[in-house]
Amino acid sequence: MRKFDIPQRYNSPVIGRLKVMRSAADPRKRDVSPAVLNFGGITWIIPRHFGFCFGVENAIEIVHKAIYANPDKRIFLLSQMIHNPVVNADLEGQGVRFLHDTQGRELTPFSELTSDDIVVIPAFGTTVEMEAKLKGLGLDIEKFNTTCPFVERVWKRSAKLGADDFTVIVHGKHNHEETRATFSRACSTGPALVVKDRVEAEVLAQFILGERALAGDPGAGLESFDEIFGKRVSPGFSAVEHLQRIGVVNQTTMLATETQSIADLLKAAVSDRNFANTRDTLCYATVDNQKATLAALDQAEGADLALIIGGFNSSNTSHLVELCETRLPTYFISGAEALNEDASLEHFELASSKLVISSDVLAPKSDGSPLRIILTSGASCPDTSVDAVLQRVNALCGGGCDVDEVFAKFEGNQSEEPNLPA
Template sequence: DIEPTLYNTTCPFVEKVWNRSEKIGKDGYTIVVHGKPKHEETRATFSHSKAHTPTIVVKDMKQAERLAAYITRSEDPAQFYTEFEGQYSRGFNVETDLDRIGVVNQTTMLASDTQGIADYLKQVIAKHFDLNELSIKDRFADTRDTLCYATNDNQTAVSNMLDVEADFALVIGGYNSSNTSHLVELCELKLPTYFINHEDCLIDDHTIRHFDLHGHKEMDSTLPLPAGRPVRVLITSGASCPDSLVERVVFRMSLLTGNKDELMAVQDELSRS
C-alpha cells in the first residue's frame, strides 16, 4: 500500500486567528468573533475556538453594541440567550464570560469594521471596570496583528482609489466571495459599481451583466459611459482573483472602448522598463 501524503491547505491568515484564539482562550479570555454567523470560515473559527474557551459571534457593530449592554449588565442576562441564539458556545455564562475578552475576525470581513468593533468593546470594558491603558490588558486581549494583511491591503487600496474621480467601478471575483463583496460595498459608497466574474460579462460597449449583491441575482445594465471624453474606470478584484482574469477584463474593456492600441503600447513600455 502507498502511504498517503497529507497537505495542510488552511489559509495561513486563518490559521493565525485560530492559534491566537487558542492561546488567549487558554489565558482565560472569551473569544468574540466578528463574522457572518453562517459563513464557512466563521463557523470553523467558532468551532476551533469553542474547544478552548467560551466563544460568541457578532456580525456587525450593531450586535457589538448589544453585546456591550450585557458586558455592562444594563440588560437582563436571560435575554442574551434568545438575542444571540446560535451564536454562542455551549455552556456560555453571560454573567461571567464577558469580563475578559479578545476580538478576532472572519479574515474576509472589512478590517476597519473589525478594528472598530474591537476599539468599541475595549472602551466599554475600560469604562465599566475603570481601567487605564496598562490595566486594560488584564481584561482585553490585543489581537490587532491577526487581521489578514492581504484582505486589509486590498481594502485600503480601494479606499485610496476612491479618492480619484471615476465614472464607475468594476469589481471582479466570485459571487460567493465575502472579501470581494466587501469591496463592492466600499465602491458603492461613491460610484456606480458592477460586480462581475468574467470578462464576458462586458457584453458590448454599453451593456454589462453583473451580480446584484442586494437582490442576489445577475442582471443586465447599461454602462454609464460619458459623452465627449474618455471613460474613467476603477477596476479591482477579490484577494484570490487570478491576475490573468483581471488582465482579460482590462483587455476586454480596452476593446469595447477603442483603446486596445493604447493599452498594448503601455504594456510594451512596461515590459521594457
C-alpha cells in the same frame, strides 16, 4: 514572498505584466498609488494590490500536486477550495469533486469515501469535528491540507486567549467556512461567540453594560440575548459569566476599519483590564487590497465607475465592493461574460444578494472624454479574469491603443512623476 508553482493558464499578458513592472519598480511595496493606463476610449485605474494571495497560490499548488501525483486516485475537496468560480470549475474539470457546498450542505455522501481517497482541506481550514470525522475514515488530513497559514495564526491567537481565560469573540460571517473553523477551535479552548458586524457588536456591548436586558423586551421590540446570539455561542455559554473577560479575533478577510471599531467598542464595554489586546488578525492580503483600493479611490479623482471581479461568495472581494460603493457606481462581476454588447452589465448586488442587469453602464460620456474605470479583484481571482474584463471593455468601448505603447507611456510616467491620474 515565496514563489508558487501554479498552472501557466492563470498567467495574464496585461495584468501580469503590470504587476511585474510595479514590483520591479517598488519591491518593498511602498508605493500604494494606482496605475493609470490610458487605452484611448478607456482610462483604467488599477490599484497597486489585488488578485491571488499567498494562501490562494499555496492552495492551488498543493491541489495540483495532488492531481498530478495521484492519477489513479479519487480527489475530493471538502468544499470550494477558495471562493472563485473559475478556479473551482477548473478543478472540477480535472475530476476533483466537492463534498460540501459553501453552506456546509453535503454534495457527496461521506459513506462513499474510502481510506484510499484524497480529501483536500480548503484554504479556509475546517472544524475540529470535521477533522475528527475524516481521521475516523482513515484519511490523511495533513498531506493535502491547504489551510492558509494566516488562518492558522488566528487559531493560535484564539487558543492563547482561551488558555488565559478570556472568552473569544470571533468577528466574522458565521456561515463562512473560515469563521466556522475558527469558532470550532475557539470552542475547544473555552467560551466563544460570533459577531457579524459593528451593529451586532453594539448590541453585544449593550448586553455587557446592562443597557439591554438579557431576556429582551418584547414590548419594546427588543430580542433576548439567546434569540440573537443563541446559535452562535459555545456549548454551555452563560451571558452572565462569560462576557466579563473577552478578546477579539477576526475572520482574516473582514473590513479593517470595522474590525478596529469593534475592538474599541468591546474594550470600552468591559474595561481595559478585562480586554485582551490582540492585534488585529486580518491577513496581509486583506489589508494590502483594502489600502490599495482606498488609495485608488482617493487619487482617482473623477473616476466614473468601479468594476470589482470575484466570486460572489468571496468575503474579501465583497469588502472591496463595499469600499467602492461609498464613493462611486460600483459593479461586482464574476468576469468578462457579465459585459454585454449593448453596454449593459450583469452584476451582483450585495444589498439584495441578487444578480441584476444595469443598462448603459459603459455608454460613452456626453463630453466625449474617456470613461475612467477603477478595476480590481479579490484575493481568489485569477489575473486572467481581470485581463479578460479589461480586453472586453476595451473592445466594446474603443480602448484600442496598443498594449506596448500604453505600458511604455506608463513606465515613462512612473520614472518622471508620481503616478497620478492624467
